[in-house]
Amino acid sequence: MPRVKARIVGAALLCLVASILPRATSSSAPSSATAAAAFSGVPLATASAPPVVSGPGSAGASTRPSIGGPGTASELASGAGGGGFANQPLIPFRGVTVLLYGNDPSFATKTAVLLDRLAGLGAHSVSLTIPFFQSASVSATDVHMDPVVTPTLANLRIFIAAAHQRGMSVLLRPLLDDLNIQQADNFQGQWRGTLNPQPRILWYGNYETQVLLPLASLGASAGLDVLDVGSELQSLEGDTAAWLNVISHVRGVYSGALTFSTNWGHPFPAFGGSLNFLGIDAFYPLSAPVNANVAQLVAAWQPWLNQAAQIRTTWGKPVVFTELGTTSQVGSFVQPWNWNNHQPLSLETQRLYYQAACQAARPFKIGLFWWAYNFDPLTSPSTDPGYDPQGKPAESEIARCYS
Numbered sequence: 362m363p364r365v366k367a368r369i370v371g372a373a374l375l376c377l378v379a380s381i382l383p384r385a386t387s388s389s390a391p392s393s394a395t396a397a398a399a400f401s402g403v404p405l406a407t408a409s410a411p412p413v414v415s416g417p418g419s420a421g422a423s424t425r426p427s428i429g430g431p432g433t434a435s436e437l438a439s440g441a442g443g444g445g446f447a448n449q450p451l452i453p454f455r456g457v458t459v460l461l462y463g464n465d466p467s468f469a470t471k472t473a474v475l476l477d478r479l480a481g482l483g484a485h486s487v488s489l490t491i492p493f494f495q496s497a498s499v500s501a502t503d504v505h506m507d508p509v510v511t512p513t514l515a516n517l518r519i520f521i522a523a524a525h526q527r528g529m530s531v532l533l534r535p536l537l538d539d540l541n542i543q544q545a546d547n548f549q550g551q552w553r554g555t556l557n558p559q560p561r562i563l564w565y566g567n568y569e570t571q572v573l574l575p576l577a578s579l580g581a582s583a584g585l586d587v588l589d590v591g592s593e594l595q596s597l598e599g600d601t602a603a604w605l606n607v608i609s610h611v612r613g614v615y616s617g618a619l620t621f622s623t624n625w626g627h628p629f630p631a632f633g634g635s636l637n638f639l640g641i642d643a644f645y646p647l648s649a650p651v652n653a654n655v656a657q658l659v660a661a662w663q664p665w666l667n668q669a670a671q672i673r674t675t676w677g678k679p680v681v682f683t684e685l686g687t688t689s690q691v692g693s694f695v696q697p698w699n700w701n702n703h704q705p706l707s708l709e710t711q712r713l714y715y716q717a718a719c720q721a722a723r724p725f726k727i728g729l730f731w732w733a734y735n736f737d738p739l740t741s742p743s744t745d746p747g748y749d750p751q752g753k754p755a756e757s758e759i760a761r762c763y764s
Contacts, residue, residue: 362713365606372621373759378482380735390643401456401718405652407476408548414596415716426472445722448458454486454489454532454728454729454730454764455483455485455729455763456485456681456729456730456731456734457482457484457685457730457731457734457759458487458489458534458732458734458736459479459488459489459685459733459736460490461520462512463492464512464513464516465736468516468519471555472519472722475734475736476523476524476527476529477527479530480528482756482760483531483764484759485528485613486529486530486586486730487529487530487532488531488532488533488683488730489517489520489533489534489588490535491517491536492510492511492533492535493506493507493512493536493538493571494506494537494538495537495542495564497541497542497544497545498542498545499551499558499596500557500565501558502558502560502564502567504564504568505567505574509571511604512588514575514582514738517576518579518582518583520550521579522567530586530587532586533579533681535554535572535592536553536592537593537594553575553593553594553622554564554593554595554664555594555595556594559597562603565600573588573590574610574611574614577614578615580614580615580616581616583613586617587619587620588617588619588620588628589620589622589640590604590620590621591619592622592640593622593623593642595624596599598623598630599631601631604621604632604635605632607634608632608635608636618637618638619635619640620636620638620683621685622640622641622679622683623640624641625641625642625643627644629641629672629675633676633678634678636679637678638679638728638742639672639673639676640676640682641669641680641681641683642682642683642685643665643684644682644684644686644698645698646694646695646697648695649694651693653669653713655713655716655720658714662718662721663721664673666725671683673703673727676739679727679728680727681728682722682727682728682729682730684732684735685729685730685731685732686715686731686745686750687714687748688702688748689706689708689710689711689745689746690702690704690705690707690757691704691705691706691707691710691713692710693707693710693714694710697714700748701746708753708755709728711750711753712755712757712758715731715755715759715762716758716761716762719762731759732748735749738752
């Protein structure tokens with residue numbers, strides 16, 4: 362889905378970040394010929410009602426892990442750990458996403474400042490989202506991490522250690538930066554959700570060896586708690602055998618918990634039984650007036666939360682919203698994947714969305730990762746229309762949600 366996220370210095374890196382903004386429904390993709398509208402998604406009229414969710418029956422309903430707060434990697438994987446908030450009503454994660462590009466010379470210092478801020482909000486988990494890349498074609502197979510733009514394993518170890526020192530668990534999420542794919546397609550609809558690599562076996566092999574296995578090594582070297590093996594790769598989600606093979610190889614070197622983040626609004630992939638919990642990038646369109654109050658927004662959440670609950674029941678596994686958020690613009694909750702709806706700034710709209718989402722999700726016991734904090738703080742939060750809640754009223758709602 363998303364990513365508007367990081368305020369990175371330099372136009373080139375800003376473009377890279379723009380390529381991972383929130384997406385539209387799982388069956389749609391950016392359609393504008395301009396970069397500014399590349400993430401506009403489908404009209405609400407075509408996506409406001411949740412589809413019927415089917416599933417593989419009891420295919421994966423073995424042990425239902427109790428995944429929570431800091432816990433050890435082995436506890437998270439086995440379900441033995443309750444973490445720091447096992448008895449809290451909002452489970453299994455009280456999280457925040459940090460979008461991280463590059464290798465800042467002051468990485469350790471900035472990491473400490475940011476994590477202190479997040480810990481002060483009551484967050485017990487951090488989803489660290491980092492980019493990987495491939496050539497500018499949906500058929501390409503040369504999957505790789507960039508030596509400059511992708512954070513180094515050394516810096517990732519620093520981040521994980523600093524989070525653990527503050528009693529926070531870490532979910533690591535590699536996310537394909539697809540800006541080059543969109544540009545090559547003149548923003549006509551190709552993105553990470555429409556990949557068709559040729560041959561696919563080569564794509565999976567490179568993804569495994571060049572991205573997942575190096576990151577999985579952080580389990581042994583840094584105690585990484587959770588690894589997300591894929592995000593928003595919906596055109597590949599039907600390759601059940603390939604994903605089971607990848608997951609098996611990752612588990613061969615990694616003892617922590619595994620998840621996969623599917624886009625909102627469609628059934629979870631058939632390999633869900635091999636995961637510890639099920640991730641959903643939850644940019645659901647809310648059918649509510651542009652000036653909706655909290656009660657109206659809570660009501661608009663109900664059909665989507667019922668759908669998520671059905672997924673949880675089908676699989677017998679926890680469901681976590683691995684991305685959840687909206688921009689600071691009037692009516693942004695109507696299409697929360699849209700990084701710019703061309704409406705006026707409204708910090709209050711974002712605050713109300715956060716308040717309502719937390720209130721609505723709590724009875725369903727769905728874990729949350731708010732999308733998303735930039736590594737560097739916003740220079741002017743009061744005038745920023747984006748997703749980052751730093752210094753905005755929405756940030757106080759995170760603290761209230763996790764209190």
